[in-house]
Amino acid sequence: MKREIPLLITSIAGIVFAVSFFIPHWPFGDAENIFGDWMSVVSAFAIWLGMFNLAEVSLRKVIRKSEGWNYALIVIGSMLLMLVIGFSSVYHAINTDTPHMDPGTGLKWMYDYVFSPLSATMFAMLAFFVASASYRAFRARSLEATLLLVTAFFVMVGRVPLLDPILVWAGITDFAFFSAVADWIMTYPNAAGQRAIMIGIALGITSSSLRIILGIERSHIGGDA
Amino acid sequence: MAHNLALIGLVLTGLSLIYVLYRTIAGNPVDRRVVFIYVALAAGLPLFMDLLPPVTVTPDVQALVDVLEELPPHSKVLAAFDYDPPSAPELQPMAVAFFKFAFKKKLDVIIVGLWPQGPQQANDAIATALLDSSVMAAGPIYGEDYVNLGFQSGNEFVIQRMGSGFKAMFPRDERQTPYDSIPVLQNIVNFSNIDFVMNFSSGKPGTIEWVQIAVDRFGARLGAGNTAVQAPQVYPYLRAKQMVGLLGGMSGAAEFEKALSMPGNGSIMLLSQISTHAIVILFIIIGNTAYFRTRKRKND
Numbered sequence: 001m002k003r004e005i006p007l008l009i010t011s012i013a014g015i016v017f018a019v020s021f022f023i024p025h026w027p028f029g030d031a032e033n034i035f036g037d038w039m040s041v042v043s044a045f046a047i048w049l050g051m052f053n054l055a056e057v058s059l060r061k062v063i064r065k066s067e068g069w070n071y072a073l074i075v076i077g078s079m080l081l082m083l084v085i086g087f088s089s090v091y092h093a094i095n096t097d098t099p100h101m102d103p104g105t106g107l108k109w110m111y112d113y114v115f116s117p118l119s120a121t122m123f124a125m126l127a128f129f130v131a132s133a134s135y136r137a138f139r140a141r142s143l144e145a146t147l148l149l150v151t152a153f154f155v156m157v158g159r160v161p162l163l164d165p166i167l168v169w170a171g172i173t174d175f176a177f178f179s180a181v182a183d184w185i186m187t188y189p190n191a192a193g194q195r196a197i198m199i200g201i202a203l204g205i206t207s208s209s210l211r212i213i214l215g216i217e218r219s220h221i222g223g224d225a
Numbered sequence: 226m227a228h229n230l231a232l233i234g235l236v237l238t239g240l241s242l243i244y245v246l247y248r249t250i251a252g253n254p255v256d257r258r259v260v261f262i263y264v265a266l267a268a269g270l271p272l273f274m275d276l277l278p279p280v281t282v283t284p285d286v287q288a289l290v291d292v293l294e295e296l297p298p299h300s301k302v303l304a305a306f307d308y309d310p311p312s313a314p315e316l317q318p319m320a321v322a323f324f325k326f327a328f329k330k331k332l333d334v335i336i337v338g339l340w341p342q343g344p345q346q347a348n349d350a351i352a353t354a355l356l357d358s359s360v361m362a363a364g365p366i367y368g369e370d371y372v373n374l375g376f377q378s379g380n381e382f383v384i385q386r387m388g389s390g391f392k393a394m395f396p397r398d399e400r401q402t403p404y405d406s407i408p409v410l411q412n413i414v415n416f417s418n419i420d421f422v423m424n425f426s427s428g429k430p431g432t433i434e435w436v437q438i439a440v441d442r443f444g445a446r447l448g449a450g451n452t453a454v455q456a457p458q459v460y461p462y463l464r465a466k467q468m469v470g471l472l473g474g475m476s477g478a479a480e481f482e483k484a485l486s487m488p489g490n491g492s493i494m495l496l497s498q499i500s501t502h503a504i505v506i507l508f509i510i511i512g513n514t515a516y517f518r519t520r521k522r523k524n525d
Contacts, residue, residue, distance in 0.1 A: 036386035040379035047378060099400050101345055111345060116310035123311030127501060131264045132257040135508035139516045156506055160476050160499045165279045176281045191460040
Protein backbone atom coordinates (compact mmCIF):
# COMPACT_ATOMS: atom_id res chain seq x y z
CA MET A 1 0.00 0.00 0.00
CA LYS A 2 2.93 2.30 0.71
CA ARG A 3 3.73 2.29 -2.98
CA GLU A 4 0.35 1.61 -4.53
CA ILE A 5 -1.40 4.69 -3.10
CA PRO A 6 1.19 7.23 -4.33
CA LEU A 7 1.19 5.48 -7.72
CA LEU A 8 -2.61 5.70 -7.87
CA ILE A 9 -2.63 9.40 -6.93
CA THR A 10 0.07 10.09 -9.55
CA SER A 11 -1.88 8.23 -12.25
CA ILE A 12 -5.21 9.91 -11.48
CA ALA A 13 -3.64 13.39 -11.25
CA GLY A 14 -1.69 12.87 -14.47
CA ILE A 15 -4.74 11.65 -16.38
CA VAL A 16 -6.90 14.50 -15.03
CA PHE A 17 -4.38 17.19 -16.02
CA ALA A 18 -3.90 15.70 -19.48
CA VAL A 19 -7.61 15.22 -20.21
CA SER A 20 -8.75 18.54 -18.71
CA PHE A 21 -6.54 20.40 -21.18
CA PHE A 22 -8.82 19.14 -23.97
CA ILE A 23 -12.06 18.81 -21.97
CA PRO A 24 -12.08 21.59 -19.37
CA HIS A 25 -15.59 20.68 -18.18
CA TRP A 26 -17.10 18.60 -15.40
CA PRO A 27 -15.70 16.34 -14.02
CA PHE A 28 -12.22 17.05 -15.39
CA GLY A 29 -12.32 20.83 -14.91
CA ASP A 30 -13.31 20.55 -11.24
CA ALA A 31 -10.87 17.73 -10.61
CA GLU A 32 -8.10 19.82 -12.17
CA ASN A 33 -8.93 22.67 -9.80
CA ILE A 34 -8.78 20.35 -6.79
CA PHE A 35 -5.42 18.94 -7.86
CA GLY A 36 -4.21 22.50 -8.58
CA ASP A 37 -5.06 23.47 -4.97
CA TRP A 38 -3.30 20.35 -3.72
CA MET A 39 -0.26 21.31 -5.74
CA SER A 40 -0.03 24.69 -3.99
CA VAL A 41 -0.33 23.03 -0.58
CA VAL A 42 2.25 20.39 -1.42
CA SER A 43 4.63 23.08 -2.76
CA ALA A 44 4.23 25.08 0.44
CA PHE A 45 5.11 21.98 2.47
CA ALA A 46 8.05 21.33 0.15
CA ILE A 47 9.54 24.71 1.14
CA TRP A 48 9.43 23.65 4.82
CA LEU A 49 10.72 20.20 3.94
CA GLY A 50 13.66 21.75 2.11
CA MET A 51 14.40 23.98 5.08
CA PHE A 52 14.31 21.11 7.59
CA ASN A 53 16.45 19.00 5.29
CA LEU A 54 19.06 21.75 4.99
CA ALA A 55 19.00 22.22 8.78
CA GLU A 56 19.43 18.49 9.37
CA VAL A 57 22.30 18.12 6.91
CA SER A 58 24.05 21.21 8.31
CA LEU A 59 23.50 20.16 11.92
CA ARG A 60 24.92 16.70 11.25
CA LYS A 61 27.98 18.33 9.67
CA VAL A 62 28.52 20.52 12.72
CA ILE A 63 28.08 17.67 15.22
CA ARG A 64 30.51 15.42 13.32
CA LYS A 65 32.84 18.35 12.64
CA SER A 66 33.15 17.13 9.05
CA GLU A 67 34.75 19.24 6.30
CA GLY A 68 33.23 22.72 6.03
CA TRP A 69 31.39 22.43 9.36
CA ASN A 70 32.04 26.10 10.09
CA TYR A 71 30.08 27.09 6.97
CA ALA A 72 27.26 24.77 8.05
CA LEU A 73 27.21 26.60 11.37
CA ILE A 74 26.78 29.90 9.53
CA VAL A 75 23.90 28.36 7.54
CA ILE A 76 22.11 27.27 10.73
CA GLY A 77 22.74 30.63 12.43
CA SER A 78 21.49 32.61 9.41
CA MET A 79 18.44 30.38 9.08
CA LEU A 80 17.50 30.80 12.75
CA LEU A 81 18.13 34.54 12.67
CA MET A 82 15.96 34.98 9.58
CA LEU A 83 13.22 32.81 11.10
CA VAL A 84 13.16 34.78 14.36
CA ILE A 85 13.16 38.14 12.57
CA GLY A 86 10.59 36.92 10.04
CA PHE A 87 8.16 35.61 12.63
CA SER A 88 8.57 38.69 14.86
CA SER A 89 7.89 40.95 11.85
CA VAL A 90 4.76 38.94 11.00
CA TYR A 91 3.65 39.06 14.68
CA HIS A 92 4.18 42.84 14.68
CA ALA A 93 2.28 43.15 11.39
CA ILE A 94 -0.72 41.22 12.72
CA ASN A 95 -0.84 43.32 15.89
CA THR A 96 -0.49 46.66 14.12
CA ASP A 97 -2.44 45.74 10.97
CA THR A 98 0.47 46.66 8.68
CA PRO A 99 2.31 44.66 5.97
CA HIS A 100 5.06 42.45 7.39
CA MET A 101 7.62 43.86 4.95
CA ASP A 102 6.89 47.55 5.49
CA PRO A 103 9.92 49.86 5.75
CA GLY A 104 11.14 49.83 9.33
CA THR A 105 10.42 46.16 9.98
CA GLY A 106 13.29 43.80 10.75
CA LEU A 107 12.45 41.58 7.82
CA LYS A 108 12.61 44.49 5.38
CA TRP A 109 15.96 45.53 6.83
CA MET A 110 17.35 42.03 6.43
CA TYR A 111 15.96 41.84 2.88
CA ASP A 112 17.44 45.19 1.85
CA TYR A 113 20.79 45.09 3.60
CA VAL A 114 21.68 41.41 3.91
CA PHE A 115 19.76 39.16 1.51
CA SER A 116 19.72 41.48 -1.53
CA PRO A 117 23.42 42.49 -1.49
CA LEU A 118 24.61 38.95 -0.76
CA SER A 119 22.57 37.32 -3.50
CA ALA A 120 23.40 40.12 -5.97
CA THR A 121 27.10 39.67 -5.17
CA MET A 122 26.92 35.96 -5.95
CA PHE A 123 25.30 36.67 -9.31
CA ALA A 124 27.63 39.58 -10.14
CA MET A 125 30.68 37.35 -9.71
CA LEU A 126 29.68 35.65 -12.96
CA ALA A 127 30.93 38.66 -14.92
CA PHE A 128 34.42 38.22 -13.47
CA PHE A 129 34.59 34.52 -14.21
CA VAL A 130 33.19 34.98 -17.73
CA ALA A 131 35.85 37.58 -18.49
CA SER A 132 38.63 35.42 -17.08
CA ALA A 133 37.41 32.31 -18.94
CA SER A 134 37.07 34.32 -22.18
CA TYR A 135 40.66 35.49 -21.90
CA ARG A 136 42.18 32.13 -21.04
CA ALA A 137 40.03 29.56 -22.84
CA PHE A 138 37.77 31.07 -25.53
CA ARG A 139 39.90 30.26 -28.59
CA ALA A 140 39.09 29.76 -32.27
CA ARG A 141 40.60 26.25 -32.21
CA SER A 142 38.04 24.60 -34.50
CA LEU A 143 35.26 25.56 -36.91
CA GLU A 144 32.62 25.13 -34.17
CA ALA A 145 34.61 27.23 -31.71
CA THR A 146 35.15 29.91 -34.36
CA LEU A 147 31.41 30.03 -35.14
CA LEU A 148 30.67 30.36 -31.43
CA LEU A 149 33.28 33.07 -31.09
CA VAL A 150 32.00 35.10 -34.04
CA THR A 151 28.39 34.73 -32.86
CA ALA A 152 29.35 35.79 -29.34
CA PHE A 153 31.16 38.81 -30.73
CA PHE A 154 28.17 40.00 -32.78
CA VAL A 155 25.67 39.38 -29.97
CA MET A 156 27.82 41.12 -27.35
CA VAL A 157 28.46 44.10 -29.62
CA GLY A 158 24.92 44.21 -30.99
CA ARG A 159 23.05 43.87 -27.70
CA VAL A 160 24.49 47.13 -26.37
CA PRO A 161 25.14 50.38 -28.24
CA LEU A 162 28.91 49.81 -28.36
CA LEU A 163 30.06 50.02 -31.99
CA ASP A 164 26.82 51.09 -33.69
CA PRO A 165 26.99 54.74 -32.55
CA ILE A 166 30.60 54.89 -33.82
CA LEU A 167 29.63 53.45 -37.22
CA VAL A 168 26.75 55.91 -37.57
CA TRP A 169 28.88 58.82 -36.36
CA ALA A 170 31.64 57.93 -38.86
CA GLY A 171 29.05 57.74 -41.64
CA ILE A 172 29.91 54.09 -42.43
CA THR A 173 26.29 53.02 -41.98
CA ASP A 174 23.09 54.95 -41.40
CA PHE A 175 21.49 52.26 -39.23
CA ALA A 176 22.42 50.11 -36.22
CA PHE A 177 24.31 47.42 -38.15
CA PHE A 178 25.51 45.29 -35.24
CA SER A 179 22.13 45.51 -33.53
CA ALA A 180 20.47 44.25 -36.74
CA VAL A 181 22.96 41.36 -36.98
CA ALA A 182 22.40 40.43 -33.32
CA ASP A 183 18.65 40.55 -33.89
CA TRP A 184 19.00 38.29 -36.94
CA ILE A 185 21.06 35.81 -34.92
CA MET A 186 18.43 35.81 -32.16
CA THR A 187 15.51 35.52 -34.56
CA TYR A 188 16.76 32.78 -36.87
CA PRO A 189 19.68 30.58 -35.73
CA ASN A 190 18.89 31.04 -32.02
CA ALA A 191 15.12 30.58 -32.32
CA ALA A 192 15.62 27.54 -34.57
CA GLY A 193 18.04 25.98 -32.11
CA GLN A 194 15.79 26.78 -29.15
CA ARG A 195 12.81 25.23 -30.95
CA ALA A 196 14.77 22.06 -31.66
CA ILE A 197 15.75 21.82 -27.99
CA MET A 198 12.16 22.52 -26.88
CA ILE A 199 10.69 19.87 -29.15
CA GLY A 200 13.27 17.36 -27.94
CA ILE A 201 12.55 18.20 -24.31
CA ALA A 202 8.78 18.07 -24.90
CA LEU A 203 9.03 14.61 -26.44
CA GLY A 204 11.20 13.46 -23.56
CA ILE A 205 8.79 14.88 -20.98
CA THR A 206 5.82 13.27 -22.74
CA SER A 207 7.40 9.84 -22.73
CA SER A 208 8.60 10.19 -19.10
CA SER A 209 5.16 11.43 -18.01
CA LEU A 210 3.45 8.51 -19.72
CA ARG A 211 5.80 6.09 -17.97
CA ILE A 212 5.06 7.72 -14.61
CA ILE A 213 1.28 7.86 -15.18
CA LEU A 214 1.19 4.22 -16.25
CA GLY A 215 3.30 3.21 -13.25
CA ILE A 216 6.21 1.90 -15.34
CA GLU A 217 8.64 4.49 -13.99
CA ARG A 218 8.74 4.22 -10.18
CA SER A 219 12.03 5.82 -9.24
CA HIS A 220 10.22 8.91 -7.85
CA ILE A 221 8.71 6.79 -5.06
CA GLY A 222 11.94 5.02 -4.32
CA GLY A 223 11.36 1.98 -6.54
CA ASP A 224 13.25 0.61 -9.49
CA ALA A 225 12.94 2.42 -12.80
CA MET B 226 35.04 66.26 -11.62
CA ALA B 227 34.12 62.64 -10.84
CA HIS B 228 32.92 62.27 -14.43
CA ASN B 229 36.24 63.45 -15.88
CA LEU B 230 38.30 61.32 -13.51
CA ALA B 231 36.21 58.25 -14.32
CA LEU B 232 36.56 58.97 -18.05
CA ILE B 233 40.34 59.30 -17.75
CA GLY B 234 40.44 56.13 -15.67
CA LEU B 235 38.47 54.25 -18.29
CA VAL B 236 40.73 55.45 -21.13
CA LEU B 237 43.86 54.50 -19.15
CA THR B 238 42.33 51.10 -18.41
CA GLY B 239 41.74 50.58 -22.13
CA LEU B 240 45.27 51.69 -23.04
CA SER B 241 46.85 49.46 -20.42
CA LEU B 242 45.38 46.48 -22.25
CA ILE B 243 48.21 46.95 -24.79
CA TYR B 244 50.58 45.77 -22.05
CA VAL B 245 48.31 42.77 -21.41
CA LEU B 246 48.38 42.01 -25.15
CA TYR B 247 52.20 42.25 -25.19
CA ARG B 248 52.54 39.93 -22.20
CA THR B 249 50.04 37.43 -23.56
CA ILE B 250 51.78 37.29 -26.96
CA ALA B 251 55.07 36.78 -25.15
CA GLY B 252 53.54 33.64 -23.67
CA ASN B 253 53.11 35.12 -20.21
CA PRO B 254 49.35 35.68 -19.76
CA VAL B 255 48.28 37.87 -16.89
CA ASP B 256 46.90 36.37 -13.71
CA ARG B 257 43.14 35.97 -13.49
CA ARG B 258 43.07 38.44 -10.60
CA VAL B 259 44.34 41.11 -13.01
CA VAL B 260 41.42 40.27 -15.32
CA PHE B 261 39.10 40.66 -12.32
CA ILE B 262 40.50 44.13 -11.63
CA TYR B 263 39.88 45.13 -15.26
CA VAL B 264 36.28 43.94 -15.05
CA ALA B 265 35.79 45.79 -11.76
CA LEU B 266 37.14 49.01 -13.30
CA ALA B 267 35.03 48.56 -16.46
CA ALA B 268 31.88 48.00 -14.42
CA GLY B 269 32.59 50.54 -11.68
CA LEU B 270 34.07 53.61 -13.37
CA PRO B 271 31.06 54.37 -15.64
CA LEU B 272 28.89 54.63 -12.53
CA PHE B 273 30.68 57.91 -11.75
CA MET B 274 30.03 59.31 -15.23
CA ASP B 275 26.99 61.43 -16.04
CA LEU B 276 26.68 60.23 -19.59
CA LEU B 277 23.66 58.53 -21.13
CA PRO B 278 24.52 56.16 -24.00
CA PRO B 279 22.72 56.60 -27.33
CA VAL B 280 19.97 53.98 -27.26
CA THR B 281 18.05 52.79 -30.32
CA VAL B 282 14.63 51.33 -29.54
CA THR B 283 14.40 47.89 -31.16
CA PRO B 284 11.14 46.63 -32.76
CA ASP B 285 10.46 44.09 -29.98
CA VAL B 286 10.53 46.81 -27.32
CA GLN B 287 8.56 49.26 -29.44
CA ALA B 288 5.85 46.64 -30.08
CA LEU B 289 5.39 46.18 -26.33
CA VAL B 290 5.28 49.93 -25.72
CA ASP B 291 2.72 50.36 -28.52
CA VAL B 292 0.41 47.81 -26.91
CA LEU B 293 0.80 49.41 -23.47
CA GLU B 294 0.04 52.85 -24.91
CA GLU B 295 -3.09 51.56 -26.65
CA LEU B 296 -4.58 50.41 -23.33
CA PRO B 297 -7.31 52.82 -22.19
CA PRO B 298 -7.28 54.17 -18.61
CA HIS B 299 -8.48 51.69 -15.97
CA SER B 300 -7.55 48.71 -18.12
CA LYS B 301 -6.79 45.74 -15.88
CA VAL B 302 -3.13 44.79 -16.07
CA LEU B 303 -1.78 41.73 -14.30
CA ALA B 304 1.88 42.25 -13.36
CA ALA B 305 3.68 39.02 -12.54
CA PHE B 306 6.97 39.42 -10.67
CA ASP B 307 9.01 36.27 -11.01
CA TYR B 308 12.52 37.25 -9.99
CA ASP B 309 14.70 37.91 -6.98
CA PRO B 310 17.41 40.45 -6.04
CA PRO B 311 20.26 38.94 -8.14
CA SER B 312 18.33 39.83 -11.30
CA ALA B 313 17.19 43.22 -10.02
CA PRO B 314 19.87 45.28 -11.84
CA GLU B 315 18.34 44.21 -15.16
CA LEU B 316 14.67 43.80 -14.26
CA GLN B 317 14.09 46.45 -11.60
CA PRO B 318 14.57 49.42 -14.00
CA MET B 319 11.96 47.82 -16.31
CA ALA B 320 9.57 47.40 -13.39
CA VAL B 321 10.06 50.99 -12.23
CA ALA B 322 9.44 52.35 -15.75
CA PHE B 323 6.40 50.10 -16.06
CA PHE B 324 4.86 51.37 -12.80
CA LYS B 325 5.60 55.00 -13.70
CA PHE B 326 3.80 54.51 -16.99
CA ALA B 327 0.91 52.52 -15.50
CA PHE B 328 0.25 55.00 -12.70
CA LYS B 329 0.42 58.02 -15.01
CA LYS B 330 -1.91 56.31 -17.46
CA LYS B 331 -4.29 55.26 -14.65
CA LEU B 332 -4.03 51.56 -15.45
CA ASP B 333 -5.31 49.22 -12.74
CA VAL B 334 -2.40 47.01 -11.76
CA ILE B 335 -2.74 43.63 -10.03
CA ILE B 336 0.58 42.25 -8.79
CA VAL B 337 1.27 38.57 -8.21
CA GLY B 338 4.47 36.58 -7.67
CA LEU B 339 5.43 32.99 -8.40
CA TRP B 340 8.79 33.64 -6.76
CA PRO B 341 8.77 34.40 -3.01
CA GLN B 342 10.79 37.58 -3.46
CA GLY B 343 8.84 38.82 -6.49
CA PRO B 344 6.12 40.77 -4.69
CA GLN B 345 8.75 42.53 -2.56
CA GLN B 346 10.61 43.55 -5.71
CA ALA B 347 7.31 44.98 -6.96
CA ASN B 348 6.88 46.99 -3.75
CA ASP B 349 10.42 48.34 -4.09
CA ALA B 350 9.75 49.31 -7.72
CA ILE B 351 6.54 51.10 -6.72
CA ALA B 352 8.38 52.99 -3.96
CA THR B 353 10.99 54.12 -6.52
CA ALA B 354 8.34 55.06 -9.09
CA LEU B 355 6.49 57.15 -6.50
CA LEU B 356 9.61 59.29 -5.99
CA ASP B 357 8.86 60.78 -9.42
CA SER B 358 6.82 63.94 -8.88
CA SER B 359 4.64 63.36 -11.96
CA VAL B 360 3.78 59.85 -10.74
CA MET B 361 3.12 61.17 -7.25
CA ALA B 362 0.82 63.78 -8.80
CA ALA B 363 -1.22 60.99 -10.40
CA GLY B 364 -1.80 59.80 -6.82
CA PRO B 365 -2.15 56.03 -7.17
CA ILE B 366 -4.01 54.60 -4.18
CA TYR B 367 -3.34 51.10 -2.88
CA GLY B 368 -6.41 48.92 -3.26
CA GLU B 369 -8.10 51.28 -5.71
CA ASP B 370 -5.46 51.68 -8.42
CA TYR B 371 -3.17 48.79 -7.63
CA VAL B 372 -2.93 45.80 -5.37
CA ASN B 373 -0.23 43.34 -4.42
CA LEU B 374 -1.65 39.83 -4.03
CA GLY B 375 1.72 38.49 -2.88
CA PHE B 376 3.41 35.15 -3.47
CA GLN B 377 1.72 31.83 -4.03
CA SER B 378 3.56 28.52 -4.11
CA GLY B 379 2.85 25.96 -6.83
CA ASN B 380 4.78 27.36 -9.80
CA GLU B 381 2.89 27.00 -13.11
CA PHE B 382 -0.04 25.33 -11.35
CA VAL B 383 -0.82 28.73 -9.86
CA ILE B 384 -1.29 30.17 -13.36
CA GLN B 385 -3.39 27.17 -14.34
CA ARG B 386 -5.60 27.57 -11.27
CA MET B 387 -5.91 31.32 -11.90
CA GLY B 388 -7.53 30.38 -15.21
CA SER B 389 -10.66 29.34 -13.36
CA GLY B 390 -10.42 31.97 -10.63
CA PHE B 391 -7.80 34.32 -9.20
CA LYS B 392 -9.46 34.23 -5.80
CA ALA B 393 -8.73 30.53 -5.31
CA MET B 394 -4.99 31.18 -5.43
CA PHE B 395 -5.01 34.62 -3.85
CA PRO B 396 -7.87 34.78 -1.33
CA ARG B 397 -6.23 37.81 0.35
CA ASP B 398 -3.73 40.46 -0.67
CA GLU B 399 -0.35 40.74 1.06
CA ARG B 400 -1.91 43.07 3.65
CA GLN B 401 -4.41 40.31 4.46
CA THR B 402 -7.38 42.20 2.98
CA PRO B 403 -9.96 39.72 1.63
CA TYR B 404 -10.11 39.52 -2.18
CA ASP B 405 -13.74 40.66 -2.36
CA SER B 406 -13.05 43.77 -0.25
CA ILE B 407 -10.43 45.16 -2.63
CA PRO B 408 -11.99 47.75 -5.00
CA VAL B 409 -9.52 47.24 -7.88
CA LEU B 410 -10.39 43.53 -7.97
CA GLN B 411 -14.12 44.01 -8.35
CA ASN B 412 -15.44 42.04 -11.34
CA ILE B 413 -12.12 40.27 -11.83
CA VAL B 414 -12.65 36.53 -11.86
CA ASN B 415 -10.01 35.14 -14.21
CA PHE B 416 -7.89 35.96 -17.26
CA SER B 417 -10.95 36.87 -19.32
CA ASN B 418 -11.24 40.04 -17.18
CA ILE B 419 -7.60 41.00 -17.68
CA ASP B 420 -6.60 43.28 -20.57
CA PHE B 421 -2.88 42.65 -20.45
CA VAL B 422 -0.34 40.54 -18.60
CA MET B 423 3.12 41.96 -17.98
CA ASN B 424 5.69 39.48 -16.72
CA PHE B 425 9.13 40.24 -15.29
CA SER B 426 11.07 37.02 -15.15
CA SER B 427 14.53 35.63 -14.63
CA GLY B 428 13.90 31.89 -14.77
CA LYS B 429 11.41 29.16 -14.01
CA PRO B 430 8.55 29.64 -13.32
CA GLY B 431 8.48 32.69 -15.53
CA THR B 432 7.69 33.95 -19.01
CA ILE B 433 7.67 30.52 -20.68
CA GLU B 434 5.10 29.22 -18.17
CA TRP B 435 2.96 32.35 -18.59
CA VAL B 436 3.02 31.84 -22.38
CA GLN B 437 2.24 28.13 -22.20
CA ILE B 438 -0.68 28.51 -19.78
CA ALA B 439 -2.01 32.08 -19.58
CA VAL B 440 -1.57 32.82 -23.30
CA ASP B 441 -2.03 29.46 -25.02
CA ARG B 442 -4.73 28.09 -22.78
CA PHE B 443 -6.60 31.14 -21.49
CA GLY B 444 -6.00 33.64 -24.30
CA ALA B 445 -4.20 36.35 -22.32
CA ARG B 446 -2.11 39.00 -24.08
CA LEU B 447 1.42 38.95 -22.72
CA GLY B 448 4.49 41.16 -22.74
CA ALA B 449 7.64 40.36 -20.81
CA GLY B 450 10.86 41.69 -19.42
CA ASN B 451 13.61 39.09 -19.11
CA THR B 452 17.22 38.92 -18.04
CA ALA B 453 19.68 38.85 -20.93
CA VAL B 454 20.45 35.21 -20.11
CA GLN B 455 16.82 34.14 -20.33
CA ALA B 456 15.75 36.24 -23.32
CA PRO B 457 17.17 33.91 -26.04
CA GLN B 458 14.97 31.06 -24.73
CA VAL B 459 11.88 33.22 -25.18
CA TYR B 460 12.50 34.19 -28.82
CA PRO B 461 10.61 31.22 -30.33
CA TYR B 462 7.45 32.38 -28.50
CA LEU B 463 8.04 35.98 -29.49
CA ARG B 464 8.47 35.17 -33.16
CA ALA B 465 5.38 32.91 -33.05
CA LYS B 466 3.44 36.01 -31.86
CA GLN B 467 2.56 34.37 -28.55
CA MET B 468 3.98 37.49 -26.94
CA VAL B 469 3.45 41.08 -28.02
CA GLY B 470 6.96 42.23 -27.14
CA LEU B 471 10.08 41.54 -25.13
CA LEU B 472 12.49 43.60 -23.05
CA GLY B 473 15.80 41.75 -22.96
CA GLY B 474 18.36 42.55 -20.27
CA MET B 475 19.63 45.96 -19.31
CA SER B 476 19.63 47.24 -22.88
CA GLY B 477 15.94 46.24 -23.03
CA ALA B 478 15.37 48.25 -19.86
CA ALA B 479 17.16 51.27 -21.33
CA GLU B 480 15.16 51.00 -24.56
CA PHE B 481 11.93 50.69 -22.57
CA GLU B 482 12.80 53.83 -20.61
CA LYS B 483 13.63 55.68 -23.80
CA ALA B 484 10.45 54.59 -25.58
CA LEU B 485 8.38 55.72 -22.58
CA SER B 486 10.48 58.92 -22.21
CA MET B 487 11.25 57.99 -18.61
CA PRO B 488 15.04 57.77 -18.21
CA GLY B 489 16.08 55.79 -15.16
CA ASN B 490 18.58 53.28 -13.87
CA GLY B 491 18.42 51.14 -17.02
CA SER B 492 19.85 54.00 -19.11
CA ILE B 493 22.36 55.01 -16.44
CA MET B 494 23.68 51.49 -15.79
CA LEU B 495 23.84 50.61 -19.49
CA LEU B 496 27.11 52.51 -19.81
CA SER B 497 28.60 50.18 -17.23
CA GLN B 498 27.41 47.17 -19.21
CA ILE B 499 28.77 48.60 -22.46
CA SER B 500 32.26 49.04 -21.01
CA THR B 501 32.17 45.57 -19.43
CA HIS B 502 31.16 44.06 -22.79
CA ALA B 503 34.02 46.00 -24.39
CA ILE B 504 36.53 44.66 -21.86
CA VAL B 505 35.36 41.06 -22.33
CA ILE B 506 35.55 41.43 -26.13
CA LEU B 507 39.03 42.92 -25.88
CA PHE B 508 40.17 40.06 -23.66
CA ILE B 509 38.80 37.56 -26.19
CA ILE B 510 40.67 39.36 -28.98
CA ILE B 511 43.89 39.47 -26.92
CA GLY B 512 43.59 35.79 -26.04
CA ASN B 513 43.02 34.79 -29.66
CA THR B 514 45.75 37.07 -31.06
CA ALA B 515 48.22 35.45 -28.69
CA TYR B 516 46.91 32.00 -29.63
CA PHE B 517 47.38 32.56 -33.37
CA ARG B 518 50.79 34.17 -32.89
CA THR B 519 51.96 31.23 -30.81
CA ARG B 520 50.57 28.74 -33.32
CA LYS B 521 52.27 30.54 -36.20
CA ARG B 522 55.57 30.58 -34.29
CA LYS B 523 55.29 26.84 -33.63
CA ASN B 524 54.50 26.13 -37.31
CA ASP B 525 57.50 28.19 -38.41
